[in-house]
Amino acid sequence: MLTTDQRAFADLVCADPDWVSAEFEAIIDASFGANHDRVPVPRPRPLPAAAGHREPAVMRGVWRARCARSRQRSPPAG
Numbered sequence: 001m002l003t004t005d006q007r008a009f010a011d012l013v014c015a016d017p018d019w020v021s022a023e024f025e026a027i028i029d030a031s032f033g034a035n036h037d038r039v040p041v042p043r044p045r046p047l048p049a050a051a052g053h054r055e056p057a058v059m060r061g062v063w064r065a066r067c068a069r070s071r072q073r074s075p076p077a078g
Contacts, residue, residue, distance in 0.1 A: 002010065014020060
């Protein structure tokens with residue numbers, strides 16, 4: 001709970017909305033710099049392959065190698 005003095009101080013501070021806005025902007029500028037309006041642009045994602053088109057052979061090989069259930073081969077006899 002706020003005391004009477006704390007409530008009076010809060011009322012005094014919030015009495016002028018222009019001052020509160022200016023102070024808030026000053027705090028944001030001091031913390032994040034003046035470029036806080038710029039939002040980073042996300043990197044474009046590659047488009048999915050169209051239906052009916054096969055993926056490149058390299059990717060098929062990578063996919064098969066990752067998902068294969070094979071055993072490790074031993075060295076050749078001889």
